[in-house]
Amino acid sequence: MAEGRKTAPFAFEGLDRVFHEKARLGILTSLAGHPNGLGFTELRQLCGLTDGNLSRHMQVLEEAGLVELTKGYEGKRPHTSCKLTEQGRLRFTEYLGVLEQVLRDAAKAARQTEKRSLLPGAT
Amino acid sequence: MTDIESALSDISRIRDQLAASTRFQGFTPAVIASTGCLAIALAALQTVRSDLAQDPPLFFVAWILLALICACLIATDAIARARRLHRAMADTMLNTTLRHFLPVCAAGGVMAFVLLTRAPQAAWVLPGLWQILVSIGVFAALSNLPRRTVIVAGWYFLCGSVSLTLASGNEHASPWMMGLPFGFGQLLAALVFHDACKRGAHG
Numbered sequence: 001m002a003e004g005r006k007t008a009p010f011a012f013e014g015l016d017r018v019f020h021e022k023a024r025l026g027i028l029t030s031l032a033g034h035p036n037g038l039g040f041t042e043l044r045q046l047c048g049l050t051d052g053n054l055s056r057h058m059q060v061l062e063e064a065g066l067v068e069l070t071k072g073y074e075g076k077r078p079h080t081s082c083k084l085t086e087q088g089r090l091r092f093t094e095y096l097g098v099l100e101q102v103l104r105d106a107a108k109a110a111r112q113t114e115k116r117s118l119l120p121g122a123t
Numbered sequence: 124m125t126d127i128e129s130a131l132s133d134i135s136r137i138r139d140q141l142a143a144s145t146r147f148q149g150f151t152p153a154v155i156a157s158t159g160c161l162a163i164a165l166a167a168l169q170t171v172r173s174d175l176a177q178d179p180p181l182f183f184v185a186w187i188l189l190a191l192i193c194a195c196l197i198a199t200d201a202i203a204r205a206r207r208l209h210r211a212m213a214d215t216m217l218n219t220t221l222r223h224f225l226p227v228c229a230a231g232g233v234m235a236f237v238l239l240t241r242a243p244q245a246a247w248v249l250p251g252l253w254q255i256l257v258s259i260g261v262f263a264a265l266s267n268l269p270r271r272t273v274i275v276a277g278w279y280f281l282c283g284s285v286s287l288t289l290a291s292g293n294e295h296a297s298p299w300m301m302g303l304p305f306g307f308g309q310l311l312a313a314l315v316f317h318d319a320c321k322r323g324a325h326g
Contacts, residue, residue, distance in 0.1 A: 035144035
């Protein structure tokens with residue numbers, strides 16, 4: 001990976017497409033601080049998604065082994081609970097690391113551009 | 124704060140949230156159990172060689188040295204194991220765990236230094252205080268450890284209270300006042316971690 005970064009520093013291959021989607025990023029961030037998981041309704045409200053949208057994204061995440069869904073009952077009402085798997089936690093952390101690198105590279109590039117524009121003779 | 128700085132700070136917050144709610148898997152049951160066996164062995168040695176237990180500074184220095192050896196064993200193993208199991212999260216997990224235990228270790232060290240150098244006649248309180256400090260450290264780290272670790276924290280707290288009550292006023296601390304609580308406490312912790320490893324989801 002380090003070798004890859006040397007030859008193609010801006011390839012950012014660690015930006016996994018499963019994570020790199022606005023709604024799924026919201027779902028994973030909501031689940032990150034809840035080790036015991038969140039209810040489907042709570043998650044839908046936190047992410048501002050419709051039932052259909054949330055189900056679709058949860059299916060993608062579940063198939064990738066990043067979240068697990070538990071269906072049960074809360075009283076007499078059906079209740080679905082969603083939580084990050086161990087694999088999901090690890091891969092999400094790795095994804096955050098790459099995202100952080102993207103931002104640091106962007107900040108560095110912005111600083112260099114700023115410096116160049118301040119040089120005498122720069123247009 | 125620029126947009127980039129704000130985004131970096133958001134990432135750091137999410138990573139901290141992940142670490143705070145992730146179980147630390149860096150403790151190897153066999154290593155933890157071996158530290159318990161070492162504690163029982165030292166207590167047995169101090170019982171057989173009573174001259175080693177009669178001199179309070181010598182008695183406590185032996186236990187402090189053993190604590191340092193055990194801390195090195197556990198730390199070395201935890202760093203390697205956490206890097207393997209927690210991968211990108213390893214450093215954050217190690218820092219979180221260290222933040223729970225480091226203040227307790229520092230407090231134990233300062234207490235030992237002050238009591239042994241300034242008031243050796245009151246050194247009998249050290250076993251009980253050390254056990255209560257360990258229990259506080261384990262209680263503080265519970266959110267990152269298997270649920271059943273609460274039993275270990277309870278054991279150390281109970282032993283600390285009993286040690287302080289039994290040893291009050293005695294000039295010499297009994298080797299078993301250190302050997303039993305730390306020996307069985309570490310074996311109990313090893314059992315809890317082993318059970319958590321078997322369950323795969325940290326109990």
